[in-house]
Amino acid sequence: MAYSPFDLTGKVALITGGNSGIGLGMARAIAQAGADIVIWGTNAAKNAAAKADLASAGRRIMTLECDVGDEAAVEAAFARTLEEFGHVDGCFANAGVSGRGGKPFLEMTSEEWHRVTRVNLDGAFYTFRTAARHMVASHIEGVLVGTASLAAIEAAPRSEHYAATKGGMISMVKAMSVEFARYGIRAHSILPGWIETNMTANAVATTGFQTKVLPRIPMRRWGTGDDFGGLAVYLMSSASRYHTGDTFVIDGGYSLF
Numbered sequence: 210m211a212y213s214p215f216d217l218t219g220k221v222a223l224i225t226g227g228n229s230g231i232g233l234g235m236a237r238a239i240a241q242a243g244a245d246i247v248i249w250g251t252n253a254a255k256n257a258a259a260k261a262d263l264a265s266a267g268r269r270i271m272t273l274e275c276d277v278g279d280e281a282a283v284e285a286a287f288a289r290t291l292e293e294f295g296h297v298d299g300c301f302a303n304a305g306v307s308g309r310g311g312k313p314f315l316e317m318t319s320e321e322w323h324r325v326t327r328v329n330l331d332g333a334f335y336t337f338r339t340a341a342r343h344m345v346a347s348h349i350e351g352v353l354v355g356t357a358s359l360a361a362i363e364a365a366p367r368s369e370h371y372a373a374t375k376g377g378m379i380s381m382v383k384a385m386s387v388e389f390a391r392y393g394i395r396a397h398s399i400l401p402g403w404i405e406t407n408m409t410a411n412a413v414a415t416t417g418f419q420t421k422v423l424p425r426i427p428m429r430r431w432g433t434g435d436d437f438g439g440l441a442v443y444l445m446s447s448a449s450r451y452h453t454g455d456t457f458v459i460d461g462g463y464s465l466f
Contacts, residue, residue, distance in 0.1 A: 214448035218243035218347075221294045222445060223287075225249045225277050225336055226304030228259035230406030230434045231356060231399075235301060238438025239445055247274035247290050247297070248338020249304065263422035269294070277304045277332030287339045292399035298349060299445040300340035301355040302333040302378075308368040322370045333381065350393030352444050357381045357398045359464055375400075377457055386454030395453035397444055404432040412422035439442060 222239045226232045227248035236246050236259070244361055245268050250256045254270035254419045263270045275286040290297060309321060335355050344351045354357070360368060361375035379398045386396040403422060440457060443449050458464060 215442055215446045216243055217442065217445055220244040220298040220445060221247065221296055222299040222301065222441075223247045223290060223297050223302055223340065223373075224248070224301040225275070225332070226356075226388055227266075227301070228255040228272065231401060231404060231437050232301065232303040232434070233262065234434025234437045235260055235303070235441035236263060237266070237435065239299070240268045240270070241438075242442045242445070243300065244298070244445060245269040245270070245294060246271070246399050248272045249277065249286055251276050268461065274307055276328075277285055277302075277336055278327040280404065282324070283332070283335040283339055283434050285345070291343070296347060296349060297340055297343060298351045300336060300351070301354045301356070301441070303354075304336075305329045305356065306373075308371045311367045313367060314369050314381045317370065325370040326374055330377045330381075337381070337385065341385065341394065342394065344394050345389070348392075350450070351395075352449070353382070353389075353394065353396040354441070354444055354447070355379075355398045357400045358380075359400050359458070359460060361400060363464065383454050383456075390439055390453055393450075395444075397453065397455045397457065399437065399440065400456060400458045400460070401433060402426070402463040403435070404434070404436070405451050406434065423461055425466055426460075427466050430457065430461065432461055 222244050224232045224236050227236045228250035239248050240263050248259055253274055260272050261268050273286045276282050278321040333355055355378045358375040360372040363378050365372040382396045382398040422457055
């Protein structure tokens with residue numbers, strides 16, 4: 210019999226912020242491996258574009274407008290997801306926002322702090338909680354995956370709020386990996402390095418980044434969303450059924466050099 214643990218036929222993946230960048234890269238690969246895809250995003254135009262992008266995989270694709278920082282919106286979107294697909298096998302809490310302005314920590318406002326933590330940390334909590342409740346109640350041996358950042362393990366001056374949310378993501382995921390292991394539910398976090406996305410577009414295009422940051426990446430290129438596809442398929446698949454609580458650094462070697 211052929212070894213086929215990466216065949217995701219019959220599975221459903223929910224990806225928040227999956228309408229572009231890393232989320233869309235994961236969605237493409239998961240769909241091509243046979244799973245149906247649900248994308249939550251706040252931008253209707255980007256949701257529609259992502260759905261069109263994924264259509265060629267021949268899987269069922271649904272996009273929903275959902276602000277993950279709104280607890281009620283998350284509960285409603287998950288209920289709608291179950292109405293359409295019946296179950297969720299993989300939940301990727303990928304939606305996030307970056308810090309603004311690069312102001313010193315001493316000048317950071319409460320409003321700015323909460324703008325970031327509301328989406329990056331509270332939103333991940335709301336998303337994971339509703340998915341985990343479903344998996345436990347439905348006896349689904351699924352996976353919970355959070356997109357963190359190198360900012361969680363390397364200094365991110367003037368972005369303390371962003372760094373705090375990503376460090377919190379790692380800690381939350383590790384705790385979940387232990388709490389839910391008895392149900393066969395696994396949990397992991399992914400730490401991207403410098404990835405060319407809408408969020409980082411302005412930064413990576415500057416001369417400073419081209420001359421100072423790019424040479425520090427051993428692979429000598431920025432990452433792309435598609436660089437996360439293979440990992441996403443592995444985490445959704447039965448090949449990773451005894452693998453939990455990991456922190457995957459995907460940065461082209463940046464943190465090593």
